[in-house]
Amino acid sequence: MLSQSKFLGLRRCHRLLPPSLYSSENDAESTVTHVVELLQHPTSEWDYDKLRPFLVDASHHLLQITIRxxxxxxxxxFLNFLRDKTDTHHPQALSYAFEGALKLASRCPTSQDELLMLRSYRKSHACTIALTANSAYLLLQCLVKSQRLDDALLLFKELDPSSKSFRICNGLLRGLFKSGRTDDALHVLDEMLERGSGFPPDGFTGEIVFRELAKRVRPGRVFPDEEIVGLVTKLCEHGVFPDALRLTQMITRLCGNRKNGVAWELLHAVMRLGGAVVVEAVSCNALLAGLGRERDIQRMNKLVAEMEEMRVKPSVVTFGLLVNHLCKARRIDEALEVFERLRGKEGNRVGVEPDVILFNNLIDGLCKVGRVEHAFSLFEEMKTKSKRRPNVVTYNCLIDGFCKAGNIGKARDLISEMIEEVVQPSVVTLNTLVDGLCKHGQVHIAVEFFNEMKEKGLKGNGVTYTAIVSAFCGVGKIDKAIEYFDEMLRSGCTPDAVVYYSLISGLSIAGRMDDASAVVSKLKQAGFGLDRACYIVLLSGFCKKNKPERVYKMLKEVEETEVNLDIATYNTLVSYLSEIGDFTTASKVMKRMIKEGHEPSVVTYGAIIHAYCLKENVDEAMEIFEEMCSRSKVPPPNTLIYNILIDVLCKNDNVERAVSLMNDMKIKRVPPNTTTYNAILKGVRDKKMLQTAMELVDRMIEDACHPDYITMEILSEWLTAVGETEKLRCFVQGYPVSQPASSQTSVCF
Known part of the structure; x- marks a missing residue:
């Protein structure tokens, strides 16, 4: 039996051949067979007169004849014979014969070589052999497969518009996109999209283009996200729409590139042109997910409303996404409103049954804002009224909520209920309760629970041990912390940076700096680096333990890693380095401190001044003092700093400068204390500056600084020795003593 295509071909031939010659389909077949037999003779014996009726009047048969x-x-x-013999008024004869030769070549094992050879043959006879649509398709496919895309494009441009078809264009588009020649592909597509084109895009065109637009990575130039909307819109206007998969992929890609606005335009363009017939919930869900990541709740609500208006039936995922992101944005009441609609309250128009994920998101959201009792009532409703049973995630959310609310007993009850309901606790369940117990100071109960779970076959992980180790460090149980750290290593759990940091901090605070250093070595061997908090606690610990070599090593690491310390640590370092006499390093540390934006405080300057004074480097101490006074952002020196300087100046026989500092204190309204006066009085006594001493004594009375035994000892010995006992008596009674003797006596009495 003849195939349908052959039958249609013979019917077309009947319209061309004389009825007397071909009165039936069998006659047509016999004619083709007859001509093929004649052509089996040597070409020199081919008789044109005998073949002419079949070759001219029935040119459609030439296709089958050539194939056969x-x-x-x-x-x-045969092609050469036709070109030489056929009347120029029948050019289609050569076209059909050439098409037959191409089809014959396409069936050969070396079809690509044969087709390229025929292409070369045609190029040498380009003026006499016109291509049919099928011939053009075969040649273009061959050129595309052989990666001769420039030749393919040239051939495409040469084709008569009547020879072009969407099948030809689709094959060329596929090859161009695959080779990364996006611009050339778009030129071909533009030609298909032209109004009145005889080869408009079809479903296959759409699949090729939409698949390309959905790719995250493609060869050739990057296709701008902003151009996607226009291109998809043009195809939709020709009735070519992306299916749900491709549309979803394009939206997902755009949202992944943080182009939610472009994704919004794309979806709405397809919705406008195709409506609910084309757009499905899965594509809208992809956009909802992208909007959710950007916390764009307003447009999420708008999209869900538009879906309902256009009768795009939402899925449970649609509302799950909305509820999830409303909960993450702490807009729990809005999430509850969405949930109530799903359950049929306030008019259920959506007909979607909430799933366990949606329940879990809502319960977790309620717990995170402290509404644990509300979450628990929803959990109870889920058990009794819903078709969805709570799973391990549901219990974990509630356990975490009760732990954070301080209701540890309820959290433990939920774990017992889980076991009764045959819901297997997970390591997350374990970690949640262990962490909750530890944070509420019940680390020993946490350990008991952990051991209980281990007996039931539930092993902990790094998170479990980290919580326990950190908790023991927090309450100063360093030996216990180390015990569980060692158990963690034995159990095969890989410690994370947090557990190392906790141990280092705990050991440093406990003053066990050698052990802390050992943990630091392990941390570095594990591939971690110290964080800012570790550097701070280690530096403070090494300073307190007077380990200068460790301090220097740590400072070098801090400089190399460019870690910014806090002002308290810088003060500690400056103070310690100054105390050990390393003023050069202390100065460097202070400069680094200023460079990082920390203004040295009174404490910082005080530490250096005090250290210089202890080393009796008075001039350096005064230079630091003057620098401190010149910095506008630093508060004025306090009483302690003045006392240190006045004392050292007096001891170094520079009483005049000490007195000047006393005057400076008065100007800057820094209140002196008894220690201040004792230091200056010792100095003026040694310099026998009696009048100055009397003035200072009067100021002491004015400042309400009560003399102590040191004050009385200095004045009693000195004033008695110089015969000024009356002045001493006036001072004790609280009267001025710097007046002349005559008036002074009257004042005292």
Missing amino acids: LNSIPKALD
């Missing part, structure tokens, strides 16, 4: 020759060389001989 079953030989490319024979087909080429």
Whole structure:
């Protein structure tokens, strides 16, 4: 039996051939067979007069005749014969014969070589052989497969518009996109999209283009996200719409590139042109997910409303996404409103049954804002009224909520209920309760629970041990912390940076700096680096333990890693380095401190001044003092700093400068104390500056600084020795003593 295509071909031939010659389909077949038999003779014996009726009047038969020759060389001989003998008024004869030769070549094992050879043959006879649509398709496919895309484009441009078809264009588009020649592909597509084009895009065109637009990575130039909307819109206007998969992929890609606005335009363009017939909930869900990541709740609500208006039926995922992101944004009441609609309250128009994920998101959201009792009532409703049973995630959310609310007993009850309901606790369940117990100071109960779970086959992980180790460090149980750290290593759990940091901090605070250093070594061997908090606690610990070599090593690491310390640590370092006499390093540390934006405080300057004074480097101490006074952002020196300087100046026989500092204190309204006066009085006594001493004594009375035994000892010995006992008596009674003797006596009495 003849195939349908052959039957249609013969019917077309009947319209061309004389009825007397071909009165039936069998006659047509016999004619083709007859001509093929004649062509089996040597080409020198081919009789044109005998073949002419079949070759001219029935040119459609030439396609089948050429194919039936079953030989490319024979087909080429036949083409040459036709070109030489056929009347120029029948150019279609050569076109059909050439198409037959191409089809014959396409069936050969070396079809690509044979087709390229026929292409070369045609190029040498380009003026006489016009291509049919099928011939053009075969040649273009061959050129595309052989990566001769420039030749393919040239051939496409040469084709008569009547020879072009969407099948030809689709094949060319596929090859161009695959090779990364996006611009050339878009030019071909533009030609298809032109109004009145005889080869408009079809479903296959759409699949090729939409698949390309959905790719995250593609060869050739990057396709701008902003151009996607326009291109998809043009195809939709020609009735070519992306299916749910491709549309979802394009939206997902755009949202992944943080182009939510473009994704919004794309979806709405397809919705506008195709409506609910084209757009499905899965594509809207992809956009909802992208909007959710950007916390764009307003447009999420708007999209869900538009879906309902356009009768795009939402899925449970649609509302799950909305509820999830409303909960993450702490807009729990809005999430509850969405949930109530799903359950049929306030008019259920959506007909979607909430799933366990949606329940879990809502319960977790309620717990995170402290509404644990509300979450628990929803959990109870889920058990009794819903078709969805609580799973391990549901219990974990509630356990975490009760732990954070301080209701540890309820959290433990939920774990017992889980076991009764045959819901297997997970390591997350374990970690949640252990962490809750530890944070509420019940680390020993946490350990008991952990051991209980281990007996039931539930092993902990790094998070479990980290919580326990950190908790023991927090309450100063360093040996216990180390015990569980060692158990963690034995159990095969890989410690994370947090557990190392906790141990280092705990050991440093406990003053066990050698042990802390050992943990630091382990941390570095594990591939971690110290964080800012570790550097701070280690530096403070090494300073307190007077380990200068460790301090220097740590400072070098801090400089190399460019870690910014806090002002308290810088003060500690400056103070310690100054105390050990390393003023050069202390100065460097202070400069680094200023460079990082920390203004040295009174404490910082005080530490250096005090250290210089202890080393009796008075001039350096005064230079630091003057620098401190010149910095506008630093508060004025306090009483302690003045006392240190006045004392050292007096001891170094520079009483005049000490007195000047006393005057400076008065100007800056820094209140002196008894220690201040004792230091200056010792100095003026040694310099026998009696009048100055009397003035200072009067100021002491004015400042309400009560003399102590040191004050009385200095004045009693000195004033008695110089015969000024009356002044001493006036001072004790609280009267001025710097007046002349005559008036002074009257004042005292």
